[in-house]
Amino acid sequence: MTSRTFIRAGLAALLMAPLAFAQTISVSGAGGTFIYPLASKWFHEYNVLHPNIQINYQSIGSGGGIRQFSVERTVDFGETDGPMNDQQLGEAKIKPIMHLPLALGGVVPIYNLSVHGLRFSGETLANIYLGKVVMWDDAAIAKDNPGVKLPAEPINIVHRADGSGTTYTWVDFLSKVSPDFHKKIGVGTSVTWPVGLGGKGNEGVAGLVRQTPGAIGYVELIYALQNKIAYAPVKNTAGEYVNASLETVSAAAATAQIPADYRVSITNPPGKGAYPISTFTWILASPALPDQTKKKAIHDFLVWALTKGQSYSKDLGYAPLPKKLVDRELKDVAKLQ
Amino acid sequence: MDLPTTEKPGSRSPGPVAPPKAPTHAMPPLSLSARVPDADAPPPVPEEPRRPLATRFPKRSSGRTADLIFRLATGACAAAVAGLIVVAIVFMVRGSIPAFKDHGLGAILSPEWDPTNQKYGALTFLFGTAYTSLIGMMIALPLGVLTAVALVEILPHSLSKVISLAVELLAAIPSVLLGLWGIFTLVPLVRSFEVSIYKSPLGLKNIPIFSGSPMGVGFLAAGLLLAIMALPFILSVTREVLLQVPVSQREAAYALGATRWQAIYNYILPYSWKGIFGAGLLGLARVLGETMAVTMVIGNTPQIKASLFASGYTLASVIANEFTEAPSILAISALISLGLILLVVSILLNAAARLMLIYLGRGSSSPREAK
DSSP states (O other), rough: OHHHHHHHHHHHHHHHHHHHTTOOOOEEEOSSSSTHHHHHHHHHHHHHOOOTEEEEEEEHHHHHHHIHHHHHHHHEEEEEEEEOOHHHHHHHHOOEEEEEEEEEEEEEEOOOSSSSSOOOOOOHHHHHTSSOOOOOHHHHHHHHHHOOOOOOOOOEEEEESSOHHHHHHHHHHHHHHHHHHHHHHHSSSSOOOOSSSESSSSHHHHHHHSSSEEEEEEEEHHHHHHHHHHOOOOTTTEEEEEEEHHHHHHHHHHSSOOTTTTOOOOOSSSSSSSOOOOOEEEEEEEOOOOOHHHHHHHHHHHHHTGGGGGGGHHHHHOOOOOOHHHHHHHHHHHHGG | OOOOOOGGGGGGGGOOSSSSSSGGGGGGOOOOHHHSSSSSSSOOOSSSSSOOGGSSSOOOOOOOOHHHHHHHHHHHHHHHHHHHHHHHHHHHHHHHHHHHHHHHHHHHHOOOOOGGGTEEOHHHHHHHHHHHHHHHHHHHHHHHHHHHHHHIIISSHHHHHHHHHHHHHHHHHOOHHHHHHHHIHHHHHHHHHHHHHHTTOOOGGGSGOSSSSSOSSSHHHHHHHHHHHHHHHHHHHHHHHTTTHHHHHHHHHHHHHHHHHHHHIIIHHTTTTHHHOOOOOOOOOOHHHHHHHHHHHOOOOOOOOOOTSSSOOOHHHHHHHHHHHHOHHHHHHHHHEEEHHHHHHHHHHOOOOOOOOHHHHHHOSSSSOOO
């Protein structure tokens, strides 16, 4: 081909381009890292079905997601591992903001000890992380594990050093079961620990636990499943020691009382068979979004994610939402239309 | 890419704008190979012999324009670099204002860091940065300088070339990889060392810097990792500096009957100490701001402890760890103020080092007399 033909072809392409892509709707979102593997799968699959809708998601962290969506208004939807509190909702520049649970996750205790098969109650875990239970043969641990011969070794505590939804869920649960923990440490994405070492990310915590004899730590269920790390069952309100799994985490969402705005922690839910350290991850959307086409696109995507999209959850290690909850959410999603 | 000699009109790309058929055949083919001279052909001979220097640049006026453009361009680059620093400082000062307003300078320098209760004191992090940097420099500086001496003065040329190459490769390893290596290799080694101290019959664990339970992660592991990171910088610069020592200086020393040690200690090192000082500064700059690798091995516990075995936290680490999930504007501002503190610390250290250099330089910078 000659240079002229090239130029002509290029010109033609340039002239056609706006016609071909005029219908493309580009929607942007930002939020937590926990949902990212599932979200990117969703956005990809959805784009295959609807080539004109392009959803971009930045996993910058829940705090950043809330800020960019509600205060800075630089993205069309947000995403968070912990619900926005009343103060954050008050400061928001766009109102109202809807919280819609899209997936479920769990947080599991892991440990490194010569004795395997241990199980824990929430009170024991709270006292360990408060620095009150310091030895593995403490009476509290023995009470959770009758008949197990525990070694007289010191407990080395590992927690997350970076702010994260995992820490939020963990301390939220411990605060619910131990008033002392609630008073001394409180609930947040990064808290001040009286004892222990900080690891960066799930891999940092798991690495420290694996290497330190007598260590205990906590990681996301999905991380433990993917890396085949053994984790311990935790006692729920019904008195059962429940092993975390996609089913028991889903059960927590099914038995928990969920208010109209979905801003609820589902840790320590009532009822049998529920794993007590479970959490939602929410998408933040608003019916007040000025761009109608984008709002419609978000609506359509959410309907798809809550129905067909849920089938991708299990494969990627996320617990799917209970059917009843999905039906309820679909009614609320209609407000975005 | 060759031009098809016969072209069917139908095969041409149909464009909406179809100009009259251009005489394409008349055009020379636009192909790269046509312009590049044959590789086998002899290099092109200069068209005219070299002119004497005075007439090499005949057009003075065009030279002036080029000179002006060149000056403006270099000036603009220099201004942009200076501007970058100003922008960074302005950003950090502005970002820190809410934190300073909320709890004042005193509270920023308190040891209490408790984001849930909105307490943001920087002292523990400042200590962690200072302590790990000190450990790192105390290891890297002697190691780097002595290795450089060995490379330049003692080892055979071929061996020193291999070692230099290895060290330069070390500088190219991303710090996050070094951090992972730290978690999985260095930390267990440090832990076994700590255990041996802990169990030693001499009661070494009662010495304050060796106290505490052996965890592996902590100041010592972080300091060692920082030493590894600073080493290539210190070593490379020191080696270059030593190579700058004039041969006459060396030969004079040996001619006077100096042994190798005497020559190095009395002549070569004193001759190049300013450059070595600069190498140290470069290493320190690397060490102060290092984030990822340190975060992975320091334990991330905001506390002030003298023990090498205790876990700690550094300014850079806490910013990296908490920025993405910072719960409020105030928390973000507090983290930015930590960045400002880090910047101020490095500026102060740099200034102090320069002052020291000037002060020491006023004395005799000449090599000390051979004893």
